[in-house]
Amino acid sequence: MAHYTTADQIDLMAVARRYGLTGASIAPLSGGAANSSFRLGSEQGEYVLTSLDNHDEESATILAGHTQALHGLGLPTSEVVPATDRSLIVPIGARLLVLKKWIAGAVQQPLPLALLSEAGDLLARLHALAPNAEGLDDVPVGARRLSLEQLAAIPGFDDQDFAQWLASRLGRVRDAEADNLRAPCLIHGDLFDDNLIVRDDGGLSVLDWETISIDDPLLDLGMAAVGLAQDEAGLLATERLHALLDGYEKSRPLTAVDRAILPLEMHAALIIAFHRYHRHNVRFPNPERATYHRAMVRFTESVAHRV
Numbered sequence: 001m002a003h004y005t006t007a008d009q010i011d012l013m014a015v016a017r018r019y020g021l022t023g024a025s026i027a028p029l030s031g032g033a034a035n036s037s038f039r040l041g042s043e044q045g046e047y048v049l050t051s052l053d054n055h056d057e058e059s060a061t062i063l064a065g066h067t068q069a070l071h072g073l074g075l076p077t078s079e080v081v082p083a084t085d086r087s088l089i090v091p092i093g094a095r096l097l098v099l100k101k102w103i104a105g106a107v108q109q110p111l112p113l114a115l116l117s118e119a120g121d122l123l124a125r126l127h128a129l130a131p132n133a134e135g136l137d138d139v140p141v142g143a144r145r146l147s148l149e150q151l152a153a154i155p156g157f158d159d160q161d162f163a164q165w166l167a168s169r170l171g172r173v174r175d176a177e178a179d180n181l182r183a184p185c186l187i188h189g190d191l192f193d194d195n196l197i198v199r200d201d202g203g204l205s206v207l208d209w210e211t212i213s214i215d216d217p218l219l220d221l222g223m224a225a226v227g228l229a230q231d232e233a234g235l236l237a238t239e240r241l242h243a244l245l246d247g248y249e250k251s252r253p254l255t256a257v258d259r260a261i262l263p264l265e266m267h268a269a270l271i272i273a274f275h276r277y278h279r280h281n282v283r284f285p286n287p288e289r290a291t292y293h294r295a296m297v298r299f300t301e302s303v304a305h306r307v
Contacts (some may be wrong), residue, residue: 069135120247
């Protein structure tokens, strides 16, 4: 399971020395499914300090490098602050730390309807970037999809009704994609509202590049629909979906074939359903979360009736 860092476990004086900061103070930030983040104040400015609790040094350095490269390409995202020795990752004690400039704003859940068009446009901007741009040449391919090992685990699930439903749905997606190939591009893989900052200037900034990969843009658009186009009951909200697509199509129009396949790609919810079931029923059994995956089943079933 994830191991998290608390503020009292951060050697603030060591952090200040490594980054050349004075008058440093620290306060925890809420959120974060895999890492621990803190607001770090100093005489030099405001920052976010993140302890990459579930990374080794190699993966932490790759994540920081991807984030910095995307910022350098003009995407509204976090700007990584190098240490005084120019390192993007600073090991202090048993922790790997990354410092980023503070983005003035807040997460809004759900993301307001009026901002969904901008979220779609932001995703289109990412998809338009060159996959082999400097600093991004080591982005993995297809990493957001279920691996062969994960797919092989499905028939052994205790909940056989869910296993058969999941395998059948994944088969439909696989068949549809085999007949309709699109050029792969950079994808975010997790564009949910908790990974978007509504800045004080009214614009959006995107966070968390843990799941960046090279893949089908429709998979990413489908995942964004799962994350941003649900109603209060957890079903597909068509008004929110249309707003997201309107923003996306300002610069990357969808073909008729794309639009026909998009409902299947909204079954990116299948990926989330697998991970929820596997985590709470196989890896770390938790009776209180044993049915958490069913929300994604309900969302998936709602797509056919609402698109």
